[in-house]
Amino acid sequence: MKAAVLHGAFDIRTETVPDPACEPHGVIIKVKSCGICGSDLHYYRHDGHDGTIFGHEFSGDIVEVGKDVKGIATGTRCTAVGFAPCGKCYWCSQGKGHRCSDMALLGYHFAGAMAQYVHVPFAAPGRNVFPLPDELSYEDAASVEPLSISYFSVNRAQPKDTETVAVIGLGVIGLYAIQVLKAAGVKQILASGRRPSRLAAAKACGADVVIDAAGQDAAKIILEATGNMGVNTAFECAGTQTTFDQCVDVARGGGKVMLVGVYEDALTWQPLPVISKNLSLIGCLGGNFPASIDLLKTGKASAKQMITHRFGLDGVADAFRAQNSDPAAIKVMIQP
Numbered sequence: 001m002k003a004a005v006l007h008g009a010f011d012i013r014t015e016t017v018p019d020p021a022c023e024p025h026g027v028i029i030k031v032k033s034c035g036i037c038g039s040d041l042h043y044y045r046h047d048g049h050d051g052t053i054f055g056h057e058f059s060g061d062i063v064e065v066g067k068d069v070k071g072i073a074t075g076t077r078c079t080a081v082g083f084a085p086c087g088k089c090y091w092c093s094q095g096k097g098h099r100c101s102d103m104a105l106l107g108y109h110f111a112g113a114m115a116q117y118v119h120v121p122f123a124a125p126g127r128n129v130f131p132l133p134d135e136l137s138y139e140d141a142a143s144v145e146p147l148s149i150s151y152f153s154v155n156r157a158q159p160k161d162t163e164t165v166a167v168i169g170l171g172v173i174g175l176y177a178i179q180v181l182k183a184a185g186v187k188q189i190l191a192s193g194r195r196p197s198r199l200a201a202a203k204a205c206g207a208d209v210v211i212d213a214a215g216q217d218a219a220k221i222i223l224e225a226t227g228n229m230g231v232n233t234a235f236e237c238a239g240t241q242t243t244f245d246q247c248v249d250v251a252r253g254g255g256k257v258m259l260v261g262v263y264e265d266a267l268t269w270q271p272l273p274v275i276s277k278n279l280s281l282i283g284c285l286g287g288n289f290p291a292s293i294d295l296l297k298t299g300k301a302s303a304k305q306m307i308t309h310r311f312g313l314d315g316v317a318d319a320f321r322a323q324n325s326d327p328a329a330i331k332v333m334i335q336p
Contacts, residue, residue, distance in 0.1 A: 002336070003115035004316040006052040009045055010324075014314050017053070020111065020119035027072060027123040028064035029080065031055070032138035034113045036323045036332045037146070038171060042264065043108070044320055055112030055334075056082060056105065059132065059141030063117070071125045079141040080120045081128040081289065082106020082113075097122070114316065116336045130289045135297045139333060143303035146331075147295065148287030150176035153260045154184060155291075156284055157233045161185040166222050166231045167207070168246055169238025169261055170198035172306050172331050175205050177235050177260070182206035183300040190225060192218040192246070197328045201305045222250040230255060239263045253277045260284045306331040 085097030170193030191207035230252030239261030
């Protein structure tokens with residue numbers, strides 16, 4: 001089969017590799033759509049990951065089912081989560097492999113879905129394999145994974161419909177957070193980002209105020225918009241020192257800062273503002289695929305504002321260049 005194989009920093013190629021074998025506990029999925037994630041870009045920009053086949057935001061059709069798998073049939077349209085417990089840690093020894101402390105992840109530790117076929121181990125319906133309703137396209141379904149992170153983060157914050165929130169950082173996760181907050185009926189959503197394509201998408205997703213942080217003082221505008229009270233909750237979705245500081249600045253006393261973005265560099269921060277304002281810093285790492293599928297099915301969330309570029313598998317090098325460097329790119333999809 002064809003697959004996208006990493007050969008070093010900024011060097012990804014379409015090559016012929018062996019078809020995946022179906023293990024007794026796994027399924028083989030014929031991939032229809034796969035998104036490039038920010039985590040993929042982190043690997044793509046650095047040496048030391050040769051041989052990696054990316055792809056964990058994907059959808060497709062089940063074409064083979066392992067003999068020990070129950071409740072899954074060939075021909076099922078689906079999206080899936082790929083993980084493989086180590087079988088050795090405390091949690092695995094207790095029969096709780098889903099909490100494994102050394103989990104192997106699809107697209108990083110074993111071959112992902114930027115290929116014609118992908119193997120998903122330990123397949124179980126509703127746990128890591130999710131059938132798709134007819135209303136969802138393959139592109140919609142390949143968007144479930146990032147949407148699920150946004151849903152988890154908003155659900156963890158438990159915002160009320162009387163509250164004002166800020167979303168700082170308008171990548172795909174931040175944009176989906178706006179959609180989820182809008183669906184939850186939050187009173188006012190202020191959004192801050194830097195690229196024109198993402199500012200326009202934020203407005204389309206439902207943000208009430210959109211701030212161009214490239215030319216405006218985002219924290220000042222947010223404070224002015226809230227009568228200098230600040231927001232009840234600030235969602236940090238960019239993973240930078242600047243956006244972290246902004247979130248702490250704009251959160252009101254007793255408020256929350258939701259840490260959603262992934263930080264490549266260490267933070268330097270002063271705890272006093274957090275202490276003096278009694279802020280809660282809350283980490284967010286998780287997802288909810290069934291809830292996210294329902295949001296897409298009912299039209300409360302949409303991938304249309306996110307997907308800006310589409311490439312076939314033979315164009316994977318151009319796809320990564322676009323996701324990495326094109327200012328207009330939000331979500332780049334690969335369609336094997």
